[in-house]
Amino acid sequence: MSATELPARPGEFQPLHIGPIEVWPPVVLAPMAGVTNAPFRTLCRRYGAGLYVNQMITARALVEGHRKSLELAAFAPDETPRSIQLYGTEPYSIAEATRMLIDTQAVDHIDMNFGCPMKKVTRHGGGAALPWKRDHYRTIVRAAVNAAGDVPVTVKFRVGIDNSAITFLDAGRIAEDEGCKAVALHARTANQLYSGNADWRRIAELKEAVRSIPVLGNGDIWEADDALTMMRTTGADGVVIGRGCLGRPWLFADLADTFNGRPLAPRPNLGTVLDGMVEHAELLCQWMGEMRGIRDFRKHTGWYLKGFSTGNEIRRQLNRVGSLDEMRTLIAGLDRSVAFPDGGMRMVRGHHGSPKEVHLPDGWLDTRDGEVAMPAGAEALVSGG
Ligand SMILES: Cc1cc2nc3c(=O)[nH]c(=O)nc-3n(C[C@H](O)[C@H](O)[C@H](O)COP(=O)(O)O)c2cc1C
Incomplete structure (x- = not known):
């Protein structure tokens, strides 16, 4: 069978198990700062199934009671399972934040x-810089797992620093x-x-190295058949979907x-996409109030309309839209x-760009083992991945 033959054969793939959580299809929404809030998760869940991860929050900010972090950590009342990403660089705040999130x-x-x-x-040794310090990384992971008790903890990382x-x-x-209970690899440094492209061979290597828990692959899944190809070619147990x-x-x-062996629905026309935009904007406005919700929605406009030739003026206006009614009036003319658009699923949205030097604390790469005094600022409020 070719790696890209569609759809999946019955029984070809198994549900993903993250501790007690069974996920079918084996699909996880990637945490994306500023994007994967409760309204977005609700919307995605209406379309499909899987595990939908909340945005990243900073452990120390949560422990110190920052209003923004508490807001970001919120879930829709009926949301289940409740999944969230935590960022931190030292064991005490990670453990405290873990307990808070559970309690x-x-x-x-x-x-x-x-x-x-x-x-x-990274310049403070956090994020992708941290696994370089193996002992410190282990201490942090251990702190979270111990504090979490029966609640499953997973980690998401990149291939390396460079x-x-x-x-x-x-x-x-x-x-x-x-x-x-699982690991996820974004297959880029x-x-x-x-x-460039995510190097899915790294996912296969990880799958060889990590035998007893699921390995999730992440990077460049733009269409459903990419997910099948990734799983067939790497042996990954599930996929993590970001920009797609x-x-x-x-x-x-x-x-x-x-994953259920059914043919795909036809691609939506502009009208259906516009209806989806309004639904998304309404959910955001219900969640955070109309003024903030509609502003928050603006960044999504370009992603929804990518590839449609609507003209620049309407996009410019939508990028400044101030109310739901104004949005409805603007799009009524389309x-x-x-x-x-042909190839519209694969048009890159969200982050892109060229490689950049990774900023690290002085002497960071000199040693890999031993305890590390984390540089000041490492636990400052951060967002994004
Ligand atoms: C807008 C945006 C915000 C992101 N924020 C986070 C984050 O908070 N935590 C994280 O682990 N990854 C974050 N990522 C990375 C994604 O989770 C994912 O690893 C990456 O986009 C590669 O997957 P993709 O090719 O499917 O997009 C972010 C990506 C984007 C585009």
Whole structure:
């Protein structure tokens, strides 16, 4: 069978198990700062099925009671399972934050971020820089797993800092040793940021190294058949979907169809996409109030309309839209019958760009083992991955 033959054969893939949580199809929405809030998760869930992870929150900020972190850690009342990503660089705040999330938010799953490539994070030794310090990484993972008790903890990381500082195999083995219930690999180095292609061979290597818990593959799944190809060629136990669903939340419907052996629904025309935009904007406005909700929605406009030739003026206006009514009036003038653009699913949305030097604390790469005094600022409020 060819790696890209569609759809999946009955029984070809198994549900993903993250501790007690069974996930079918084996699809996880990637945590994306500023995107995967409760309204977005609700929307994606309406289309498909899988595990939908909340945005990343910073452990220390949560422990110190920052209002923004508490807000970000919120879930829709009927949301289940409740899954969230935590960022931190030292064991005390990670453990405290883990306990808080379980006690106050009743979370069912905690993912830890060890893949953030942003300068303000890596220059303090956080995110993708941290697994280089194997002992310290182990201490942090252990703190979270111990604090979480029966709640499953997973880790998400990149291939390494750059090609000369590869960390993913150690990161995976240590997570497995310490009782994590799955690992997820974004198959790029931090140095690559979002450029080039994710190197899925690394996912296969991780799968060889980590035997007793599920290995999830992440990077460049734009269409449902990419997920099948990734799983068939790497042996991954599940896939993590980031940018592919930006402006295309129905990708989760395609994934559910594909994994269940059904043909895909036809691509939506512009009218259907516009209806989805309004639904998304309404959910955001209900969640955070109309003024904030509509502003928050603006960044999604370009993703939804990517590839449609609507003209620049309407996009400019939508990028400044101030109310739901104004949005409805603006889009009422568009021709709803326009077909979905050829290749529209694969047009890159969200982050892209070229490789960048990874900023690290002085002397960071000199040693890998032993305890580390984390540089000041490492636990400052951060967002994004
Ligand atoms: C807007 C945006 C925000 C992101 N924020 C996070 C984050 O908070 N935590 C994280 O682990 N990864 C974050 N990522 C990375 C994604 O989770 C994912 O690993 C990456 O986009 C690669 O997958 P993809 O090719 O499917 O997009 C973010 C990505 C984007 C585009």
